Amino acid sequence: VRTALEPRATALAAARATAADLDELDDLAGRMLAVGGPGPGQDLDALVALNRRFHARLLEIADTPALASALAGVVHAPVVLRTFHTYDAASLARSLAHHAEIVAALRAGDGGWASAVMVSHIANARAVMTGDRR
Template sequence: MIYSLPGSDYSANSLSMSRASDTAYEKIRRFILYGGGHPGMQLTEERLCDISGVSRTPVRDAVQRLENEMLLVRSASKRLSVADWSDDEIDEMFALRAMLECHAAERAAQRMDADGLRRLRDVNGGLTRAVQRATPDIATFLQANRQFHDLILEYAQSPRLSKLLPALVEQPVVRRTAQQYSKDDLMQSGKDHDELIAAFAARDQDWAGAVMTSHIRRAFHSFHLATRGSDPA
């Protein structure tokens, strides 16, 4: 005869629910950032269950996490939708990204080793090849760009930055900005990465911070011109 330990069924169910919640979170988040989710799109629980392939309870837990990340928002009538940011909110996102990623680059410059430099060069090589195609491969560009910035964050060795930055970097504004870049803009992104690698190799934190700030501000102005048009001089 097999006996169950007291509470073992509860623990197993709790673990299963946690895994289902994580699955829902990852799949819904991916849908918002890289799939069919677009700013302002309304989403029902039924739709989210279809997207994630799990039941309503773990979906509700995932939705709460995504609301905390400001990727999903609720209206006054409690309707759920993909966040659609105002111009002022987008301006603030880029300003915060510039400050935080500048700090991450400065910290990384003090801690970067030969293996880190090699990994950065490999990732940026893949990014550059994706851009050099007759029709730039935006999906590969985005993946490589994320890996590059994730590596910098890894070498910054700051738990606080690791919690604060992803919510800003991975919001849909990044995807929309990349899709609005010209081929020359995309190439410039790779060149900025090359200069960051040079700054890291020199262990020059001021240089690394300045390049990162310029890199993010360049992305901001590209987004500004593509979405709002240039203001008259």
């Protein structure tokens, strides 16, 4: 369900994002990189909160209440909360890079690119959940 809904909302956000929206998303992505990288400064609890805000902000920008409601009530929060602490270093690095690339796609106004990165982002999360990290 998430794969069907969130990429669509991300593509819609690409057409609606203002410069201020993009700056906010870029800031969130940068803060996620700062607290999500491996090492003694890693703070996965802070990363979870920032990640939740990043995805929520994308939905706000997309301005699609039906999609936001479906994701919030059925899929988004339970999926993110269950998986984030189980990422290995490579999966976490991919996830963090996806956030930055989503912002780049939004800055370019390219909904197709933004949607494709979100599909990859969700596939990465699914691989973590299922243990299929080949």
